[in-house]
Amino acid sequence: MAPVVRARGVAKQYGRRARPVLYGIDLEVAAGEVVAVRGANGSGKSTLLRILAGLTRPTAGTVDGRPRPVGWVPERFPPSERLSAAAYLVHQGRIRGLRADAARERAARLLERLALAGGAGTPMARLSKGNAQKVALAQAVLTPPALLVLDEPWSGLDAPARGVLAELIAETAGSGGAVVLTDHGGSASPTAAYLLEGGRLAPAGAEAAPLYEIVLGGAEETVLKVPATHRDAVLSDALARGRTVLGVRAL
């Protein structure tokens, strides 16, 4: 399948005297792929993800094919906004070309799925870390992204929200999007995993964790591939949203 995004020879050095963080990284991510980038603290994972998302410029090399907009979930979501979570998401939806009522509906549905404690009317500055993370996730998938990049997305999320996150990742990949994430906890069951070490990227082998295929009915049929660890949370979330479970099978 044609790659959604392709990095070639990407290198990064923050300042001329600093030691380079990345050396000549090549990486292709195809539609439907979930790619995990792992490595020690400070190994350059966030730097690589920011370059893939188009937020940081590489010192050398190129990134081709990046679609717009990229769904981006930063490691730390700035919650210093006075806007409420709902107002912030509607604003983001408008920027991405949604009509106000569509943006409101989509934002409300995502916040309900993610069970934003304290409600959608809470000012962003007063949100807890986990709830700010939920808003970060919601803004990234307000319009279905062709490329979804998530930096440590599991951190701070409670168990049900982790299930919803697994579902959002599976939905993005299932509808032809490409997903790149860092996952210290190894919670994503990626289709490919890489280890970033000494500024170079090496294949780390995909996870051994078993995958399940879940077929959901309702207004339309959806097929999701989710790791066994998130199967039950995804099923209960789907049932709570009025979907019908048409099938569950181990892959």
Ligand SMILES: Nc1ncnc2c1ncn2[C@@H]1O[C@H](COP(=O)(O)OP(=O)(O)OP(=O)(O)O)[C@@H](O)[C@H]1O
């Ligand atoms: N804006 C910046 N200016 C200067 N140096 C930076 C900048 N951002 C990152 N670095 C440096 O680049 C190196 C890699 O940082 P990066 O945040 O990409 O690593 P990481 O693997 O994501 O770390 P962690 O697991 O702790 O999140 C670190 O030495 C960091 O200090």
